[in-house]
Amino acid sequence: MSRFGDATAVRRVDEGRYEAVLDGDYGFAEAVNGGYLMAVLDRAAVDASPHAHPVSTAANFLRVAKPGPAQVIVDQRKAGRTAATALVTLVQDDRPVVDALITTGTLDADTEPSWAGPAPDPAVPPLAECTEFLPRTGERGFADQVDMRFDRSTIGWLDGQPSGSPESRAWFRLRDPHEPDAYALALAVDALPPVALNLGTKGWAPTVELTWHMRAIPASGWLNLYGTGRLLAGGWFDEEVEVWDSAGRLVAQSRQIARAGR
Amino acid sequence: MSRFGDATAVRRVDEGRYEAVLDGDYGFAEAVNGGYLMAVLDRAAVDASPHAHPVSTAANFLRVAKPGPAQVIVDQRKAGRTAATALVTLVQDDRPVVDALITTGTLDADTEPSWAGPAPDPAVPPLAECTEFLPRTGERGFADQVDMRFDRSTIGWLDGQPSGSPESRAWFRLRDPHEPDAYALALAVDALPPVALNLGTKGWAPTVELTWHMRAIPASGWLNLYGTGRLLAGGWFDEEVEVWDSAGRLVAQSRQIARAGR
Numbered sequence: 043m044s045r046f047g048d049a050t051a052v053r054r055v056d057e058g059r060y061e062a063v064l065d066g067d068y069g070f071a072e073a074v075n076g077g078y079l080m081a082v083l084d085r086a087a088v089d090a091s092p093h094a095h096p097v098s099t100a101a102n103f104l105r106v107a108k109p110g111p112a113q114v115i116v117d118q119r120k121a122g123r124t125a126a127t128a129l130v131t132l133v134q135d136d137r138p139v140v141d142a143l144i145t146t147g148t149l150d151a152d153t154e155p156s157w158a159g160p161a162p163d164p165a166v167p168p169l170a171e172c173t174e175f176l177p178r179t180g181e182r183g184f185a186d187q188v189d190m191r192f193d194r195s196t197i198g199w200l201d202g203q204p205s206g207s208p209e210s211r212a213w214f215r216l217r218d219p220h221e222p223d224a225y226a227l228a229l230a231v232d233a234l235p236p237v238a239l240n241l242g243t244k245g246w247a248p249t250v251e252l253t254w255h256m257r258a259i260p261a262s263g264w265l266n267l268y269g270t271g272r273l274l275a276g277g278w279f280d281e282e283v284e285v286w287d288s289a290g291r292l293v294a295q296s297r298q299i300a301r302a303g304r
Numbered sequence: 305m306s307r308f309g310d311a312t313a314v315r316r317v318d319e320g321r322y323e324a325v326l327d328g329d330y331g332f333a334e335a336v337n338g339g340y341l342m343a344v345l346d347r348a349a350v351d352a353s354p355h356a357h358p359v360s361t362a363a364n365f366l367r368v369a370k371p372g373p374a375q376v377i378v379d380q381r382k383a384g385r386t387a388a389t390a391l392v393t394l395v396q397d398d399r400p401v402v403d404a405l406i407t408t409g410t411l412d413a414d415t416e417p418s419w420a421g422p423a424p425d426p427a428v429p430p431l432a433e434c435t436e437f438l439p440r441t442g443e444r445g446f447a448d449q450v451d452m453r454f455d456r457s458t459i460g461w462l463d464g465q466p467s468g469s470p471e472s473r474a475w476f477r478l479r480d481p482h483e484p485d486a487y488a489l490a491l492a493v494d495a496l497p498p499v500a501l502n503l504g505t506k507g508w509a510p511t512v513e514l515t516w517h518m519r520a521i522p523a524s525g526w527l528n529l530y531g532t533g534r535l536l537a538g539g540w541f542d543e544e545v546e547v548w549d550s551a552g553r554l555v556a557q558s559r560q561i562a563r564a565g566r
Contacts, residue, residue: 124539141381155536157503
């Protein structure tokens with residue numbers, strides 16, 4: 043299994059009860075990455091479901107998750123022919139850390155879209171024109187696992203020159219030999235630096251709520267991430283991410299609401 | 305109290321336990337409207353919270369809600385200084401009908417946005433150029449409660465001429481003397497006809513999951529609704545709605561994933 047597969051694995055210990063070991067390398071100094079946590083929860087939801095894919099994941103981030111052992115509780119709420127729904131909770135030290143309402147369904151890799159909107163404009167520039175951003179040693183865990191190449195026009199905040207527009211665009215793949223799947227998409231939708239950094243906010247921006255929808259089974263290869271936002275007010279900002287695959291298809295959509303760093 | 309206020313009222317019967325009476329006039333023949341149900345759940349969440357506004361509501365619609373008595377269970381998950389989170393469940397006949405993860409916070413009416421994106425383009429046409437759509441008698445409950453005036457270019461499906469683009473634009477207000485508030489916004493984000501009707505789908509399109517974020521306290525007067533979508537594939541489609549108030553501010557954002565009618 044790939045490193046990412048191992049790191050997001052859940053072990054069933056009883057009906058609706060799983061154990062996981064959270065890998066601190068999928069995160070930064072402050073916290074384990076929220077997308078990584080959703081990948082763990084989605085794995086448990088799919089294991090407990092008759093369906094194959096996490097079609098909808100709505101997660102509330104209550105506390106900072108720590109590397110190490112965790113429990114995942116899957117409370118089935120409704121099982122239907124097309125979809126099943128569960129409340130899935132990540133627990134550490136007997137306290138809920140993340141709650142997620144997860145709807146599973148089964149997507150068909152051969153489905154042609156009935157209608158598809160245009161790809162985002164502007165596109166992510168060609169890979170060779172993009173920049174790898176490697177944080178300082180000691181905070182590199184996430185960057186050692188995930189290979190991201192950024193549209194330079196969207197990371198001016200790194201040099202103290204935020205663009206003024208809440209946009210972020212990047213190529214994304216796991217450094218692992220781990221082809222894109224539902225769980226890589228969960229990681230991808232929360233992998234971009236907060237779009238509010240381009241509006242002059244600083245530092246970590248804790249996600250309060252993030253909902254993502256898996257729209258198709260991704261093709262192998264790189265993914266493209268398009269992050270945008272609509273409003274920063276009272277310390278709250280939204281971030282929307284679209285994930286497009288190497289076949290030119292929209293494979294995941296997310297929106298999160300987060301608190302801006304000071 | 306307004307009709308809408310009465311219809312969404314919850315009565316506390318014990319800690320975290322409320323009673324409501326669902327009003328079938330906030331719906332169509334098939335079901336009580338999902339936005340109305342979220343308004344009921346949001347009221348219970350706010351009543352049980354130290355905070356004043358439902359900042360984030362992520363709802364999974366499990367079963368069709370029926371007019372009449374219902375219970376609302378509020379399970380507090382985390383109470384913080386900036387935000388509190390609860391799992392809120394609408395119950396009928398001892399079965400969960402809607403589950404919602406709701407984060408409450410307190411928005412300040414005097415907050416000026418730090419950054420705001422542009423209003424959607426095209427805008428909703430002037431009120432006098434828009435069309436009131438009144439369903440046949442017998443299905444009119446919702447239209448008797450809610451006054452909506454549609455951009456004619458987005459309701460061609462009514463005449464068998466879907467536009468081919470998943471867009472829907474309308475003015476919105478309650479016919480009640482009920483000024484816009486958090487609960488009217490909950491209703492507004494699920495009030496448009498499914499955007500997929502413009503792609504040639506037919507009939508009712510059951511919402512599986514809808515997340516909406518309250519971004520500001522709305523000014524009095526009409527609201528503008530902007531509905532869009534990105535993909536219809538395998539019978540699943542997304543619908544995004546932005547709600548703008550009479551002061552020209554983004555006050556709510558939503559995305560839902562739904563099943564297309566046949």
